[in-house]
Amino acid sequence: MQLKDVISLSFGTFFVITSLTSCSTIYSPEIVKQPKIKNIILMIGDGMGPQQVGLLEEYATRAPNSIYKGDNSAIAKLANAGVTGLSLHGPADKLVVDSACSATQLATGLPAGNEMIGLTRAGYKAPTILEKAKSLGKATGLVSDTRLTHATPAAFATHLIHRSMENEIAEQMVRTGVVDVMLSGGLRHFIPKNYRLNEAFTPLEKQLKESEIVPKSKRRDQKNLLFDANKNGYDLAFTKTQMFKTDAKKLLGLFANSAMANGIDTSYRRVSEEPSLRDMTQKAIDILSQNENGFFLMIEGGQIDWAGHNNDAGTLLHEMIKFDNAIEAVFNWAKGREDTLVIVTADHETGGFGFSYSGENLPESEVLSNPAQDIYQPNYNFGDLSILDTLYEQKKSFAEMWHLAKGNKNRPSPLSLVSIVNLHSTIHINEQDAKSILAEQKNEFFKRGHKSLGKKVASKINDFTPFYVYLEERPLNLIGRAMSTKQNIVWSTGTHTHTPVGVFVFGPEHTVKKFNGLHTHVELGKKMQRIFDFNVNNRH
Structure with a gap:
């Protein structure tokens, strides 16, 4: 006798169709119960292609002075303990x-x-995995080192025609209480608008006063969403101490006026x-x-994405390390859980x-330990491992270097730029590099009123x-170009590429194996939805 089970999963629906052939006797095979997935933790490295993952792992395991001391990165450990796939992410x-x-x-x-x-592409609201979790009585959370209203966190909790509508995103998040x-x-x-801390501080304003944040509103109205959030049951935090101190089940933590450190x-x-x-x-999981x-x-x-846009390899490495530290915390918590x-x-x-x-700084000839071999001399410069250390040793991002070099002027002088860059990076530039960085040209893509091309x-x-569309960031890209030969690094754009991204999945074997192979982000989204659906329909 042959038994075939075809399982079809959809939102809230679970069908089992059993087909029996060549048998007049029906029996019930032993059913092995699989543990249910209660929790899904999705970690998104914005701008993190396989190249960026490779940069981190090369640094961790092969940099002479790696802070990992030759150990694998957390993302590598998680990948090795689970499954690895790839995903295409193109839009509709x-x-x-x-x-x-x-x-x-x-x-x-x-x-x-x-x-x-x-x-959806047609403009209809689409239910998100976070909203589904909430409807199932689960707790929900969003964590980001950019802004809560930035594109990635916003996409899980709000529905708007354009990502730039950050004021409206904030309102939706507070009003719905879905997170x-x-x-x-x-x-x-x-x-x-025009917000100023009053001398007669409210309890919330006292909390804000304790932080190092200098509030400067981007709103065009007089709505105070902090008060609204508090009325809707959220505790608020503006410092690490305040965040760890609270034991509330609903928490809104805003730790910077714009992006975090x-x-x-x-x-x-x-x-x-x-x-x-x-x-x-860690606090969100707690x-x-x-x-x-x-x-x-x-x-x-x-x-990670911002460093990539700026072609800033040193900052890119540090952003990957920051993300990897968060991965380590999640991996440690999830290990041993079913x-x-x-x-x-x-x-x-x-x-x-x-x-x-490259053809720059060709390697010297070398006599190998084995005397039977001829002199060893590679034809090209394949990049020394010490480059990885120089990336870590960068002390300021390109954006901060540019800001310091120009001071209160619109643009820095060549000498000022050289001085600041060389002070904060072990990869140095010279005055000719600085002049190239500061050189200007007519913007052939000028469009009046355009957010980034309007100059x-x-x-x-x-x-x-054409692929360096963020005109304010072009000097940063050019700093990266000036350093690139000494770093054995190439950059092809100031925007995004279609490069498939890694999918690293850890959890019970019966679930993670579904994520092996080549996917699309649409398919990944469906798989997550189906995992929660499956658990609901098999509750008993």
Whole structure:
């Protein structure tokens, strides 16, 4: 006798069709119960392609002075303990995706359009995995080191036509209350226009006063969403101490006016009362795991993408380390559990980053230990492992270097730029490099009123010019170009690429094996939805 079970899963529906052949006797085979997945933790490295993962692992295991001391990164340990796949992330009708669309597709399992938040390509609201979890009585959380209202976290909890509508995103998050724990930056979208701390502080304002944040609103109205959130049952936190002190089940933590500290400042511990991505991750899990029905948590390492946009390899490494620290916290918590699925992936790759060999500084000849061999001399410069250490030794991001070099002027002088860059990086530039970085040209893509292309003059890019659309960031890209030969690094763009991204999944074997192979982000989104559906329909 042959028994075939075909299982069809959909939102809230579970069918089993049994086909029996060549037998007149029916029997019931022993059913092995599989543990249910109560918790899904989705970790998104924004802009984290395979190249960026490779950079981290090369540094961890092969840099002469690696802080990992030759041990594997947490993402490698998680991947080796689970399964690894790849995913294509293109939008419904284009080749290259933006963060809003990619996150929407992961959140909903439906094709979406670029720069939309929580909508299908046709503009209809699409239920997200976070909203599904909430409807099932689970706890929900969003953690990011960018802004709470930024594209990736927004796509899991709100529904709007464009990612730039951050004020409206903040309102939806507070009004619906669909997210129990929200930890990130972005205070500026929650406070009223022209906001100033009053001398007669309210309890909330006293909390804000204790932080190092200088509030500066981006709203155009007088809505104070902090008060609204408090009325809706949220505890608020503006410092690491306040965050860890609260035992509330609903928590809104806003730890920066805009984005939180970058990876370099985090690595060198230049922040005191701002929690790290790992800190926020641990607090979110502590709160959410108290729900007996389980939880859904999305954690974003969002500034990997920003370093890629800026072609800033040193900052990129530190951002990967910051994200890896959060992965380690999740991996340690999830190990040994049969009720938790951890998925680490990316929305896309940024920058077209990679190490490459070159014709600069060709290697010297070498006599090998084996005397039977001829003199060894490779034809090209394949890059010394010490480069990995020089990337870690960078003390400021390119954005901070540029800000310091220009001071209160619109642009720095060549000498000022050389001085600041060389002070904060072990890879140096010279005055000729600085002059090339400061050179300008007519913006051939000028469009009046455009957010990023609305300037008639821009920094001079000598190749792939159409792909460096963020004109304010072009000087940073050019700093990266000036350093690239000494770093054995190439960059192909200032935007995103279609490069398939890794999918690293850890959890019970019967569940993680579904994520092996090549997928799309739409398929990944559907798989997550089906896992919760399966558990609901097999509750008894």
